[in-house]
Amino acid sequence: MxxxxxxxxxxxxxxxxxxxxxxxxxxxxxxxxxxxxxxxxxxxxxxxxxxxxxxxxxxxxxxxxxxxxxxxxxxxxxxxxxxxxxxxxxxxxxxxxNAAAVAEQALALLLACAKSVVPLDARMHAGHWDKATHKSLELGGRSIGLLGLGAIGRRFAKMADAMGMRVLGFDPYAKDLPDYITPVDLDTLWRESDALSLHCPLTDDNRGLLNAATLAQCKRGVIVVNTARGGLIDEAALLAAVRSGQVMAAGLDSFAVEPMSAGHPFQGEKNFVLSPHIGGVTSxxxxxxxxxxxxxxxxxxxxxxxxx
CATH class of the missing domain: 3.40.50.720 (NAD(P)-binding Rossmann-like Domain)
Known part of the structure; x- marks a missing residue:
C-alpha cells in the first residue's frame, strides 16, 4: 500500500x-x-x-x-x-x-481595532465605565484597501461593502471583479485607504511590502489588518508606526516568525490585537x-x- x-x-x-x-x-x-x-x-x-x-x-x-x-x-x-x-x-x-474562515477573522480584527474591543473589555472587567470619554471609529463610509483579491480577499470585500465601506483593491492578477471593488494602483491604495487588509500570498517580490516608506504614504491613523503572511510586513516599522500614531491600530493573525516567541516586541503593546494564526482554524x-x-x-x- x-x-x-x-x-x-x-x-x-x-x-x-x-x-x-x-x-x-x-x-x-x-x-x-x-x-x-x-x-x-x-x-x-x-x-x-x-x-x-x-x-x-x-x-x-x-x-x-x-x-x-x-x-x-x-x-x-x-x-x-x-x-x-x-x-x-x-x-x-x-x-x-478556508476563505470564509479567514475573511471572518479579518473582519473581527478590523472591528476590534476600530471599536477598541480589547481595551474596553479590560477596562470593564477592572470596574471602569468609559462611556463619557471613549469614542470609537465608524467604518461605514470609510475606505478599506485590500492587497490581494483571491477567494479570501473577495469574500472580505463583500463583507466590507455590506457595512457601507468603499472597497479599494490591488491585485495585478485579479480578473472579473465585482462592481463593488474599485481596482487601484498601490500608490492610490496607500493614499486613500482608512484601513488596509492583507490577503495576498508571500513572494520574494512582496516581502516587507508594508514598511516604513509605504506606511508613511498612508493616511495618519490608518488601521492595518493582516490574516495572510507575516513576512508581508516589516514588523519593526509597523511597531514604530503604531507607537507614533501613524497607524491607529494593528490586528494581526500572522507573524514573520511563528510561533511567536516570548518577549516579541508586539507583546504588551497597546493598539495591537493579536491572534495565533488561527484565521483558517474552524471546524x-x-x-x-x-x-x-x-x-x-x-x-x-x-x-x-x-x-x-
Missing amino acids: SSILVTGADLAPQALELLRDFDIVYAGKAPTEDDLVALSGRHDPVAIIVRYGKVGPAVMDAAPSLKVISKHGSGTDTIDKIAAKARGIEVVAAVGA DAYVNMGVGAAQNLLQVLERAPAAA
Whole structure:
C-alpha cells in the first residue's frame, strides 16, 4: 500500500475516507525538517499533505516515489516550489477552502481595532465605565484597501461593502471583479485607504511590502489588518508606526516568525490585537481544507497511475 505523509497530527475523517486506499503517516503537530526527512525515507510517500513545517529539497529527495505535495489550505510559501518543479513533483493547494474562515477573522480584527474591543473589555472587567470619554471609529463610509483579491480577499470585500465601506483593491492578477471593488494602483491604495487588509500570498517580490516608506504614504491613523503572511510586513516599522500614531491600530493573525516567541516586541503593546494564526482554524475549514487537499492529490496521482 502506498503511503501519504501528513505534516500534522490529524486529518478530517472526510478526507481520510477519500484516502482509504493509502497508508496515512502523521508527522505530529510540530515536525522539524529532520522529522520529515526521516519519515519520508522510512515510508517513501507518493504524496505529502502539508499542514505544519516546511517541505524543502531534503524532504523531497528522501522520497523517490513522491509525485505531489498538497497544501492543507491555500498558502504554499512553506513548500519549495522551485525544488519541486525541478524534481517533477506537482504542488497543489486547496484554494478557497478556508476563505470564509479567514475573511471572518479579518473582519473581527478590523472591528476590534476600530471599536477598541480589547481595551474596553479590560477596562470593564477592572470596574471602569468609559462611556463619557471613549469614542470609537465608524467604518461605514470609510475606505478599506485590500492587497490581494483571491477567494479570501473577495469574500472580505463583500463583507466590507455590506457595512457601507468603499472597497479599494490591488491585485495585478485579479480578473472579473465585482462592481463593488474599485481596482487601484498601490500608490492610490496607500493614499486613500482608512484601513488596509492583507490577503495576498508571500513572494520574494512582496516581502516587507508594508514598511516604513509605504506606511508613511498612508493616511495618519490608518488601521492595518493582516490574516495572510507575516513576512508581508516589516514588523519593526509597523511597531514604530503604531507607537507614533501613524497607524491607529494593528490586528494581526500572522507573524514573520511563528510561533511567536516570548518577549516579541508586539507583546504588551497597546493598539495591537493579536491572534495565533488561527484565521483558517474552524471546524468547517478543517474539513474543507482536508477534503480539498485529498481531492487535489488524488487528481494528480490519477494522472500518474504507476505512483499509486
